[in-house]
Amino acid sequence: MTHFVLVAGARLGASAWDEVADGLRAAGHQPHPLTLSGLAEKRGVPVGRQTHVRDVVDEVERLDLREVVLVGHSYAGVPVGQAAERIGERLARVVFVDSSVPVDGESFLSGWPSDHVRKQIEENDGYWPPAGADHYADQGLTDEQIARIIQSSSPHPGATLTEPAVLTRPLGELPATYIKCLLDDEEPMPVVAELLKSEHWELVEMDTGHWPMFSQPVELARILAEVGAAS
Template structure:
């Protein structure tokens, strides 16, 4: 049977695994629930991530088993990866239990969902420890869905402060964690799912291709962020199956296949002159040189997060080039900026990039500064929040295609300011054109319904264009009369508001 080392997330120790440990041992497994330094007794001033890595290395060296399954929950994945990097031949499998995907140089702080804690420690204002949450405060660290009342009470009673240096010290790795057998356990009530993983792999960003490796498997648990408390029996069963290599495997496009986001745009649109100004591309109407008046502009806002190293960048993707050319063919200037949404904590920076791009465009003498539309896509939809909260008079329309309109469960790294479902009530008479796909991911569809309910309650002017047989990102994967008609309708609606 397998040998498990169980490493929990912040504020907790080996006690949090009691029920899972009992079930694994009953199945004949050898189990080591770990209480890291400072997570039982008070932490010393020098307790950091390296301390916790050494804790695990010493334990692994004492275990008399040919291979060890290391399970890292939340923060626990950081010391797990550090220890596996130092004892690679001793590790049979790494299990990411509702955990992030840190790489070399990443501190655990980058994955802390509590925004206040993240900002305080980032600014150097935090003390030597982070006090544990209590009661409803645990929701700032992950969904508590499914945890019984008595288990929540135990979480409050037994939790301890987390040494700050364990969160701020960067993880150092000599190789990729995915060079060995890996399993991801996804807790759907906390926002992760197989569907989201498959979309990430299919969309092509290089950092996600490792999730389709030959020794990478996945399981879903329909519970919140602490399955050892909310679903211990199910979690124990999943860990036993993971140890023998079971689980769902994700397929990646073959090397010779282009990723979905580089597929051709669903409409044939004539080329348009393009100018590049910094991170902003302008697609110009062919007759612009002969025009005696400035033209309206449509600013397209891509989704993400997208790696800063990804090439080509979004403004060179066929889909966004296609939309920009479509706007140009209809007499407007198609604007395609690239913003720096590289991670869920980057929305404020991306919002600044977008605001700068809009001001650059409005200052261009070829643009009618009083006739601008913003068109948001996918997770870029959260960036519409500011514009809906206080629409400037020159903003004639906001369009959205398969948008994320509220941070889904688990997206606690997103600043609370970016919630269009909460700000749409301030949009007034601003026209909103929303393209909704019928084959949307449930977690995203829920945010759209929340938005539409809020819009209906406040009388917001929302035009919904439904595309029943289309997927998220349909422009390069679902080429049909229905999808082409939807894009044409949305574009004509946007241009109609710009020209009215």
């Protein structure tokens, strides 16, 4: 049995993993979906610098997890990647699900045109507001799945999107799997492509869009279970 800490991307909480968690349990593993501070049922919880990194580390330590697989989707790859190096020998593997990865001194919004996001945060009292249905088009999602994402979304604390990551060792030294969702973009972003040259990293592709926990939860659970079994 492998323990998985599952962290969804911006605006989403633990409920995004409901179907994936069911699949992991059916395969004999133990999932621990985690809602980050300030989101979903944790709205109103104060969020400062490195809060989301501490959320992940604290969950691993609170549950006293060993040989744990950390899973970060989209934005969550940034705090999960930082947490992975901080939990030390507790880590079995980190899985990045079509996600950004932390780069020391850079934020989630670094490296891509983000002026519109920064403006939205400024205009919405420091929060990135939930997206409309158009944002999820052409990503392999049904109308029902899109409605579920929108219903479960909440404003995202902007400070976590603009704070610089802090790494103490090269990310390529960590045992990692990167899951690339091909409808989002056929090629990994350059920083990920460079990391995939490491002998410690592997690439897995999914023929779906950026939210596979909604569009292909059974397949994502299968991939994660295989990662866990091999870790």
